[in-house]
Amino acid sequence: MDKTFFFIIKYNDIIEFKCVISKDAKYFRVLKDELNYEEMIRELLHKGYKKVIKTREEIIKIDENKSYIKDIFKEEHIDINSPDDLNNFLKDDFDCELIEEADAIFEIVTDGAEFSFQNNIVSPSTKNEVSMLATELFKFTTESDYEPIQVEKHGSYAIEVKDVFTDKFNSKKLIELIKSIESSEIYEEEYLKKSYYYQFINSLIKLVSNKSLKTITFKVKNFIAEFKHKDLIKLKNKIKEIYNSQKINFTSKKIRAIDFENLTFKVTYKDKTLYCKTYENILRHIDENKNKDFKLSGFYTSVKTIFIDNAFLLDNNIL
């Protein structure tokens, strides 16, 4: 297997730039960049460095009493042809480091009829869902907003997450999170903040919607936890309960896609589309005044769906 090279720049022991770089130093992917180092790295890898060296001084006589000392410079071009070249070139002025292939920090293994890596049974969209789950779990434990390196493993569809943020990776936090899932516990306050935790739980629930999923296993060092599909359904139901307990009131101008058969309509709220279900009399009232502004109130039944139990015309309270 080819080695993966990570190149990092630190300041006061804090990683400010991190990228994966190809072994011929032609390609790189930025994983973290807090001070716009990317421009410099791109230029060095693509154009190299124009080095100017003072070789000598030349004395030019201006008049009888005055002379001028001219610096004579020589230009050299430095090419960067490998991750090593980059590291060696920058290390005199920057606290940088080149790391070859990091160990896996955790692994997610999925199993079920549609989850075999062999013979391409697992579909790209399912792969993407597992990958999202791994990414969100990584973001939660490192509080870093970027995508880590993931390696697919043969057998049951598995993803190994590799990275070099060992200083930030919090395995204890990850294990605690997995244990909370074992007891079907949801940190409601954290979830409602729409934090990394919220993203992780939602990506887990999305994966659980795949009925062919039998188990998900999380491996963190020596800690292994296996979840059966039915265990995770409990978690899904807990989320539903949380949503059901959340009352929402908002004003909307763009009510559309009114569907009397399913008693649904769509509405834009905070630049996002919400799917609403409601009673027939409310839907009729909305339909009769669909170009007008409404104040709607209801409760979430899922992330994007709301049950509307009241609708007021803003200029004339009815209902």
Added chain:
Amino acid sequence: MACNSIISDENIKEAFNTDNIKASFMKATYCERDDIKTAFIDIEKNGKKLLEHCCIHKEYIKDIDYKFVKLQGIRIKTNLRNSGISKKIIKRNIKIYRKENFKCIKLNAIQDGMIVWSKLGFKFDNIKDERTILRYFRDYLNEIKKIKNKGYTSIKSIDSSDFFDSKINFTDWLSENTKLYGLPMTMEL
């Protein structure tokens, strides 16, 4: 002289003629080669000399398909620095050189020049050079001025007063602590 087609002596002086600043030649211009015209210029304002040492040394160079100006040296008197003289001169230079179809002004920045030229709109030929200066500037702020900061992404964005301190100025500190010298910079015209 063959090199006179690059720029006339009148226009060399005209490029400094602003805000009562007058230019004169300290020595007659000459052709270093057919494609390089060299000038040693003195400048004064209301009869007072503005330069610390000898002169402004410029080379006007004709390449195969374009012309450019190489600024070899300029040193404004210490007490006149930060008074806006360099800015006025560069502004006037740009106007005349553009008229004369020069493509850019090039220089190799040393000491204060690494900051001053950057502030006046010159760009480092190597992005790495500016990043290196900024990286050392953080050390200077930490060590000398006892200021913790998150770092800057351009020299232009730094307040000029931050480069000065009663103990040691940044550029002097930089000379003492690094080997940075002669960093190529360009201003496109």
